[in-house]
Amino acid sequence: MKSLICPSCNKGEVKDISGLGRRMHFRTIPDLEVPVDIAIPTCTNSDCGEEWLDRTVATRVDEAMKAAYQAALTSKAEEAISKLKKKTPQRDLERLLGLSAGYLSKLKHGKETTAPLVATLMLLASDPRRVEELRSLWAMEQPREVPSVKLVAHTSSVEHPTRHRSKVPSSSAPAPVVRLRAVSDKSETAETQLLSALA
Ligand SMILES: [Zn+2]
Numbered sequence: 001m002k003s004l005i006c007p008s009c010n011k012g013e014v015k016d017i018s019g020l021g022r023r024m025h026f027r028t029i030p031d032l033e034v035p036v037d038i039a040i041p042t043c044t045n046s047d048c049g050e051e052w053l054d055r056t057v058a059t060r061v062d063e064a065m066k067a068a069y070q071a072a073l074t075s076k077a078e079e080a081i082s083k084l085k086k087k088t089p090q091r092d093l094e095r096l097l098g099l100s101a102g103y104l105s106k107l108k109h110g111k112e113t114t115a116p117l118v119a120t121l122m123l124l125a126s127d128p129r130r131v132e133e134l135r136s137l138w139a140m141e142q143p144r145e146v147p148s149v150k151l152v153a154h155t156s157s158v159e160h161p162t163r164h165r166s167k168v169p170s171s172s173a174p175a176p177v178v179r180l181r182a183v184s185d186k187s188e189t190a191e192t193q194l195l196s197a198l199a
Contacts (some may be wrong), residue, residue: 004041006052014052019089026065027065028115029072038064070112077107085130096134097121165171 004014016039026032034040036049038061041052053061081104084093090104097120107113136142 004052006043006045006050009043009045009048010098011044012048012050014041014043016040017042024065024070028119029069032033032065032068032072034061035064035068072098073115073118074107074110077113077121080118080121081108083125084121084128084131088131093124093131096131137150 006014018039020033020036022034022040023031024034035196039057040061041054041057043050043052080091080099081090091101093101097117103190107117124134
């Protein structure tokens with residue numbers, strides 16, 4: 001390659017550099033290693049290190065990085081799947097993720113995968129209790145929290161009208177009491193104010 005002084009620092013020489021240890025942000029991965037055989041014209045001044053990619057080099061680097069990225073996704077998927085396999089049967093996991101039977105095995109054997117799926121697998125594997133969490137999150141009815149909230153709201157809306165009824169003239173009392181059963185705490189406050197105004 002012809003000698004070229006780096007236009008950025010005017011000190012270093014731009015040379016084709018290949019080898020290990022060069023990393024690059026590529027898609028979701030902040031530090032993906034550039035394949036060892038890919039040469040990138042780089043400034044030799046260690047304070048600068050600017051890379052000079054023309055279109056041809058950029059295309060070559062991009063192709064190589066795409067392949068490296070797919071390989072990285074597969075290896076991350078593989079790692080997550082083998083961790084999860086210890087806690088959850090693979091078919092069970094496939095059902096929870098909406099995948100066809102055997103899909104995860106195909107991933108492990110190099111079938112191309114996508115970042116969203118690998119992201120999900122990694123998050124589940126980093127805390128396998130999330131598999132159970134996911135199972136209950138898929139349910140349309142969330143049995144643990146909702147009923148207790150409803151119960152509290154219902155009880156209080158029953159108590160308040162009884163207390164207020166004595167203050168309100170008997171002719172205007174029935175209607176607000178019926179409506180109070182169905183409304184939330186906020187409307188109940190408004191209703192209480194209305195009752196006070198009427199009384
Ligand atoms: Zn330079």
